[in-house]
Amino acid sequence: MELLEICQRAKKVKYEAQILSTEVKNKALLHVADALVQRADFILEANQKDYDNGVSNGMHQGMLDRLKLDNKRIEAMAEGLREVVELEDPIGTEIEHFTRPNGLEISKVRVPFGVIGIIYESRPNVTADAFSLTFKSGNAVILKGGSDAINSNIAITKVIRDALTEESINPDVIQLIEDTDRSVTTSFMKMKEYVDVLIPRGSAGLIRAVVENSTIPVIETGTGNCHIYVDKDADLEKAIPIIINAKTQRIGVCNAAESLVVHKDIKDRFLPLFDAVMKEHKVEVRADEKAKEILTDSKSATEEDFGKEYLDYIISVKTVNDISEAIEHINRYNTGHSESIITENKEAAEKFLNEVDAACVYVNASTRFTDGFEFGFGAEIGISTQKLHARGPMGLRELTSYKYRIVGNGQIRG
């Protein structure tokens, strides 16, 4: 199907999607979850093609692992859908209601965006995740996945659409752009007349390309150059486990720490401990001049290191003279994701919370908690690193807009 036709169908179906009841949506999600499991063989066969292509094309092992599906992963996809059933439906909620002196009744109600576009890279489970969240929030979705997972995505989308049809729901609430030509992706980003919001999920390069080319409003997600600042008044018994957790619990995620910022007055006590645990966890340390006085066998950090989201067993170290310099350094290099201060000093904590410019600012905790489930919101479509619309974990509510409903009895403006 042509891109234009896909967009036209999505714009048309959005009016049906927005008035589906919670019951109808939940029943359909459960049906889709069952269908994914029942038709696992069909999905796995398609996935095998992608995997074989990946092997032939020399895809590296990490990517192949992300691409590969098995029965357990399909069951996890289905379980993800069932969890979304449990989440509160945000649609139709009245956010505010007021009556004006002229008698106009104004009600601000939550409504779906309409059509959401999602551009993502090779993990095929995103296809089912993105469907569940956009569908439950009353939106139609157009998916543009990576070419590496195209067969898997076609199969998963087909299973979802078939199940929706059996539920008498127009299957165009989920459409996949099957044409993997790059020019189609660029054209998609210009379909402003049809698509209300575009969410890229993937590498910093993908997100940059979308921001630069899209005329559709974009929500940026998922780039995280996160810092842990160890203040002069830090409790080192908290600092050490937090830095280990934030750096090494999962290295490839956006809320992992990429940089340590340390106060000069504590560096002589803290850095030897830090050095030992980083060595123990096989983390490469790239330190500035002052830190290298202690971290004698670490590499030297360059300006580029401070701006880098490694997503690897590497961490940069910056020494600062005071908390103001720490905040300035973080606000210069961070990506607006998650930042943490380790301190027992209430004034320093308050200053850090107020002045650091990021979605999530922590005191004495790991940055790894920036996550929809950890916040108690449930599944998320991503972590927003911009300030427009939503910031931090984006769940169902963040996939909605609002409208004003105004009821009068003949009022005109004087």
Add this chain to the structure above:
Amino acid sequence: MELLEICQRAKKVKYEAQILSTEVKNKALLHVADALVQRADFILEANQKDYDNGVSNGMHQGMLDRLKLDNKRIEAMAEGLREVVELEDPIGTEIEHFTRPNGLEISKVRVPFGVIGIIYESRPNVTADAFSLTFKSGNAVILKGGSDAINSNIAITKVIRDALTEESINPDVIQLIEDTDRSVTTSFMKMKEYVDVLIPRGSAGLIRAVVENSTIPVIETGTGNCHIYVDKDADLEKAIPIIINAKTQRIGVCNAAESLVVHKDIKDRFLPLFDAVMKEHKVEVRADEKAKEILTDSKSATEEDFGKEYLDYIISVKTVNDISEAIEHINRYNTGHSESIITENKEAAEKFLNEVDAACVYVNASTRFTDGFEFGFGAEIGISTQKLHARGPMGLRELTSYKYRIVGNGQIRG
């Protein structure tokens, strides 16, 4: 000053702006209001230059009127600032607060965007309006006004900055890009590293150019192709005053009606009355075939007419077979601004409220009420016609984002 330096200064000052107390901001706003009146001669002298240039350049009378300042208009600008003092400061408000089972205290608090860019056309009063709203909401602002009003804008900005300096506030919270070269405007739209949000105010052409070129998140405002739909169950004693008001009370504003949609079953009763009042108000009518059976001396409406924001004494007329066709027509041609149904039928009203895709959807009232003051919000920066972040009138609260503050005591993720 170079564009880059302006952006760097704004990024630096935003950390000061966001922690100014309400008292300090209000005192400064009152001081600026007084300064504008006290230094009216200085501003009027600069404005005279712009006016003379406008006359030499053959600017048409409507534009000259919008450009021209006098003591009364400066007093109105000052009054606008004083009104903003009365508005509630949104900054620092706690939106939500919850404790997680692991003891993390999560608080969602309202914060400024940081740096707001505003690109606007020739009305110089926007300079003071935009300052008052962005300043009160804790933001730094970079203004790029039209070249036609450059001398006025320089003078107004200088008066504001001088007054801020006297209040010991860093005057970089308001900066004006004085270079009127178009390429500078385009470069400004790419300053994503420094500017958090960009708001264009002006013609549909200006807004389109910003949407197409900006890498900074944009809030679209102010294009209004608004419809009045007269349903078969309309009370014509409400319909006639509403259509007169929506079309003619002020023709050049975004919430004025540009199109009448009429149900076929009421057209024979309604259109003769409509014809008479449009003639009385010297409004040119452009009607479809069926409506022309009654509106015999009107022009024929083309497809282009239905998509047009006239901002003039012109209205298009579309006849529909039922409410579904009315909604479909409106959702096809509207700009997501304001739409109204005239009906006594509760079911029709509910359907229209639910299914019309616009910021403000009315029953039995004029679209002219879409306005911050009419909604009781006070001064506004514009009417958002997009769905991301804010929709409809954008006051102080809509010029803010939020952040999560998370306080722990050593929590790490398991």
